[in-house]
Amino acid sequence: MAPVSVELILMNPRYAVEPGVRMISAGSTSTASEESLKIARAWLDECSFNHMKCSVNTNVVMDSGFGVGGLAGEFTWKPRHLLDVSIKGPRGAPGVKLMDGMFLDPLSEYVTLSHVWGRQKGVRLHKGTLAALRQGVAASSLPKTFAEAAMVTLNLGFRYLWIDALCIMHDSEKDAVAEISMMDRIYSEAVLNIAATGATDDTVGLIAERNVMALQPCVVSVQGLGIEDGVYKCLRSTVWQDLIDSSPLVKRAWVLQERALAKRTLHFTRNELLWECQQTCCSEVFPKGLPATMKAGGVRDGDVFDKRVHHQRHGNWASLVKQYSRGRLTYSGDKLPALGGLARQYMHKNRLRSSDYVCGMWKGMLPQGLLWKVDGGIRPKKWRAPSWAWTSIEGEVGFSDLRQVGQDICLEMVEFLVTTKGEDPFGQVESARLKVRGFMARGLLRRTHDYWGAGRCVIDCTSGQLELETVCFDERLPKLSAMGKHGLAEQVEVYLLPIADWIDRVEGLLLCSNLKKGEFRRLGVFQVRRHHGSDWKQFMDLIKGDPRMANFEERFDHTAAHGQQLTSDYTYLINLV
Structure with missing residues (x-):
């Protein structure tokens, strides 16, 4: 007993x-x-x-x-x-x-x-x-x-x-x-x-x-x-x-x-x-x-609608989302409507506007709010939200640190293009696209486990090989385009999009290219820590588009072919869907 x-x-x-x-x-x-x-x-x-x-x-x-x-x-x-x-x-x-x-x-x-x-x-x-x-x-x-x-x-x-x-x-x-x-x-x-x-x-x-x-x-x-x-x-x-x-x-x-x-x-x-x-x-x-x-x-446990001090940046909303994401839905399409009442109250209590709300998140949470994590998530068969939004997946969601202090933000939010199915800004979404500007690197991601999941992964770049300390996929078996002989992807072309540069680490999104040029889907999140020594400098040079990196011209030609726009400061203008 x-x-x-x-x-x-x-x-x-x-x-x-x-x-x-x-x-x-x-x-x-x-x-x-x-x-x-x-x-x-x-x-x-x-x-x-x-x-x-x-x-x-x-x-x-x-x-x-x-x-x-x-x-x-x-x-x-x-x-x-x-x-x-x-x-x-x-x-x-x-x-x-x-x-x-x-x-x-x-x-x-x-x-x-x-x-x-x-x-x-x-x-x-x-x-x-x-x-x-x-x-x-x-x-x-x-x-x-x-x-x-x-x-x-x-x-x-x-x-x-x-x-x-x-x-x-x-x-x-x-x-x-x-x-x-x-x-x-x-x-x-x-x-x-x-x-x-x-x-x-x-x-x-x-x-x-x-x-x-x-x-x-x-x-x-x-x-x-x-x-x-x-x-x-x-x-x-x-x-x-x-x-x-x-x-x-x-x-x-x-x-x-x-x-x-x-x-x-x-x-x-x-x-x-x-x-x-x-x-x-x-x-x-x-x-x-x-x-x-x-x-x-x-x-x-406290008032989920009350405003918090600025450095916590919507920490109470993140806590609420964690509770909500544990719940079950009979109809997958209810993911946003079932949260709409809370979102509307939160908006009024915090003197926000409905235009500040995007697919279950508040613009004030971004870009750090894009670094949400889910363990063993499942994406529904029918589309209901963009891949960069936590509402696109089933599973308990947790957010990375939303504070502004102690980090440099590497990603700029350029434009939100969200269309709802009806007049309710907190209801179901018809389509959504996020245009961002930031540094980006391309490489081949190889599995170090028998399955695609959380753990260490190696990325092969044009200048060598880097080990990413942590890669957390949104799905246990994400839908990857490259397939191995056993039906699982042995390696896949991915893109690293850094978001937060901390004193001891960099955190960002792991992306794959979509069918349409210039569009990318989220696969998960990655983290690289500074204790990697020389790998750290190599990684930062790669991420920040150092023109001294090998095969830079080849890298530029490839990304241009995928519809990305490379700017004079070596950042890219891309669409996340």
Whole structure:
């Protein structure tokens, strides 16, 4: 049996309030018991009235076409569609009815739902179901998670519920794009976000039956163990990691922005309710707040929208991207839309413009932001972003140091040519091209492993042989043009494009030529350190286009044939796609 991590809490009168361990009654065998919902209401009241960070509307009011802007925007704006969960269906059974948000009471509040869709297609809003949903349907006809979310919404004292499956027209691309572009408002202006955190799909349900004894603290007497002797309560200290961070819901990419944008989220896990807002995290066992050693990190670990000091240059966005890139998507094309709400909020909070955003990055991050790395990435079959953008690949992404101090920048951003599929600048991309000016060297890259992957590689140049200390490919088996006898490339022509020249190293992109002249695709990143001695000077001379290097005329003729423009300072003007 694997060891269990526990938190020891001394039973002492001075801890009567904090950490505030609570014994759950034996009759509370469901996460929707009256006892559990009473705690949830108390959390909501405390957060709404006493939490400064959570009680104000954190979203910037924009002209949406619905409601009115200005100071009253928090109370007047509504999503286009909402579900009224207060109606009665046939024979008085609970029902739901699709409503037009524009015509609802401007002071009414609504709740949102975060959930895992699953593979089975249940009820969705489309032209064929629109009339029935507007007339009202029995809650029991909906997937179990939706029906139980409607019941909980009503029991918490609210009338309206927003569920993406039932409030977005799924057979209308125009409607879907419009609603997705409003995700930041939909979640940030909701009074509460309910999360089906413990459910693997919509058929499982929101509410869980539980063994109350498994939640109770174990009381032990401790003597002579190097800590203060006394009677302790033993509790698992990894509750948040086990029930939230490892849950099926959090592995879904869309959910990161849903949690980050919502003022407060009530998690229905597999055995207890947990609370998450911008000021605190609670559980049914710790209703006054989790101890510091048990608190969550990640999405609530500081404000991802706050500006940082200048030398960190979008370090908080890089951290957010790392979290987001771990998530899974049902549809590959959602990579940018599922991040759009966060990007829009980040833009407003940091006083940026939509034109500063390019394919999941901010221009202020560049060119250092091009040095992202991914371990064992997979590029989807269908194009969704340019190779130089991290959004082009599946896998956990990490960024190189984004600070400006301590490095010389070797690459100039000349022009961004990005076309989106619709009007939303944070949505899907139709095409993208980045024109840059910098030094560049050509060579043959040979494998030193049985596979193309991270590790040391040798590059043969016209003036000799250089060893690159680290080459990190975006894909484990990148699509290279030169093929060996075993089907894998034994060597391939590559181009080195340095970006950051540090005191001890140079970092840059590893490129290959595209089918079109003057265009290059990213294969990965490289790093060369100064401790290589004479190799270092040779490398720097090669990179910086020293005319004394051998076969320079041959090098110029070759690059010109590939459509690159060589300037008087031995830099090249190329297009990255």
